[in-house]
Amino acid sequence: MITVDDALAHLMALVSPLNSEEIPLIEAAGRVLARDVTARRDQPPFAASAMDGYAMRGDEVEQHSILKVVGESAAGHGFEGQIKPGQAVRIFTGAPVPAGADFVVIQEDVTRNNDLITIANPPDGKSNIRALGNDFTIGDTITAPRLLSPSDVALLASMNIATAPVARRPQVALISTGDELVMPGENPGPDQIIASNTFGLKAMLDALGAHCRILPIARDTEDSLTMAFDLAAGADLIITIGGASVGDHDLVGKVAGDLGMERAFYKVAMRPGKPLMAGRMAGSAMVGLPGNPVSAMVCGHIFIAPMIHAMLGLGTDKPTALTATLSAEMPANGPRQHYMRGILQQGQIRAFERQDSALLTVLADANVLLIRPPYDPARAIGSQVDYIPI
């Protein structure tokens, strides 16, 4: 048996960052910036008023001063001329500050009578002007890799970046295996169950930036498995679910081997999970997950999510666990790292009573996996435990 960290290291060696593609900015949120991009603009591109008011020379700003309004600067329509002594320009938020002016008195501090304004209240020292390039200047860089947030997209837009270079989505082929499976909506026989793992994994991995295809269920024959692998050709990552242990009916390893995969089995010291198969075949990384629904989903979080991250160029570091305070005691853990389904509410965390790895209802109620290292001692209420959100 190998540790979870060792298994993860083996899996990460199977993948590398994918190439990039240029996409419209409007589609860029949630994608990973693949190359540094630089601002094509200064922002603001001119000294801009931060308030509605009157632009003037700072040395003329004084209570009871009277100035003549000689024009207007609105957003999109600046004042063309130069402000001379004794002059002011009506100005609106975001508008360019006219040449000669270096102060904006806010409109609430002014009384106006036709073309004349009087500074009624003594202004504080703030000029109410945003300097040219206050936010960013031409050539300022957004550094790749970076998972693009809504704020990043707004920033890229304001830098006049209309298309963004992002990592290509990893193409993932998902293959359920087993004569016992039928697709949702079909009529299962008495010995059959519904395929659920591919649906859960597709939802999980697509949300991380992958593009998953669910292939037809492979039956427990060499022909059916061979056909499934044929259909998966070209994927960056092929994931099989079920049929990957050493049981008499587990053909996945044999068929993958026949197709040229240098395969390795890793018996991983974890619960739930256990045997993983992994290797590379014909340009694709390939991972065989256990067929048990909860095991498959937990392995998705622990092993496949980091592989997707790595393919997106987000690096190969193990995801850092978070920490929360335990609200229910837990018995000592055995020799295998245990990912316990649990719930985090208002900073308090606890594991569910039922940890049978066949229980999708329990997984669906969980929002965290509590991480119990091998031989973790019994834990009292109030102790700090590591978890990953799911």
Next chain:
Amino acid sequence: MITVDDALAHLMALVSPLNSEEIPLIEAAGRVLARDVTARRDQPPFAASAMDGYAMRGDEVEQHSILKVVGESAAGHGFEGQIKPGQAVRIFTGAPVPAGADFVVIQEDVTRNNDLITIANPPDGKSNIRALGNDFTIGDTITAPRLLSPSDVALLASMNIATAPVARRPQVALISTGDELVMPGENPGPDQIIASNTFGLKAMLDALGAHCRILPIARDTEDSLTMAFDLAAGADLIITIGGASVGDHDLVGKVAGDLGMERAFYKVAMRPGKPLMAGRMAGSAMVGLPGNPVSAMVCGHIFIAPMIHAMLGLGTDKPTALTATLSAEMPANGPRQHYMRGILQQGQIRAFERQDSALLTVLADANVLLIRPPYDPARAIGSQVDYIPI
């Protein structure tokens, strides 16, 4: 001026839960379940082996017992007969336990010689059998509303739910207003800047389950604004950005009023943000956000996100703030609720130095908004502060 909570209550009164639509399960992750759904299956649908091994009568499980293997039960292919005294059936994980058997001895505890097995190791008390309906039974319910996670999708699949009733996506029309704006990729004039708010808001709201359309930029004329509202017709929510204060060039309120909107202005005691316009026009909710990029995005998080939630049927409760420990001191807050851009790292939170609401670079570096209530006193390192993740 009204409080943020009062403004939110006014806005929430403008929207109500949308109707639902039936979609394929494969598209259901991230959508909101609109009606309770019930399992169409028992899971497991039969008593199932949890291990690879041999099924037999529990009262015959004893070290050194010798049993005759009379058949096999594999996943998808159960054993048809009944187990009689002295008999065992080879069984694999997930396969139906044959009639007459109520115990599975794992294969590691057995030695086999042709058709005969000997129980080599004394088994522990676990039967290694999952009872019929152990996970769920026919009629078990998943309760709406529920934002569907990947685990939920797996659970729905295993319940044989092929299509799911989900809340329709709120249709949102985004209108930037202002003569100073051009779209990313265009060539701005010397007094112009790039429209960024609609891009950031679309990314934010689409991720929450909305479907946003970015409309052409409306110019500062009544005709242009009227055309933009025409194009927005049919949306559940129309959002204008900019032109919504009381400046001389702010026409949005006038045009919306002419089009029949009962409009209200709310001067909200918040930073950044300030005036909001809101009302209903021709079947749509309408909200006017400030044009300042950071203000627009913060108002998106504070006001628009809860409206999207409410339209999706997720309720009208104010989102609960989270709490973290301050790692840098903060001065006292003024009379307005301040949403400070900041960063949360390893449980420690701090506000950035620069809080000018024109700085998209600062917003893009932030992963939280620290919530400072009106007149919040100065805060020392180590104090607990509320925040919302962004």
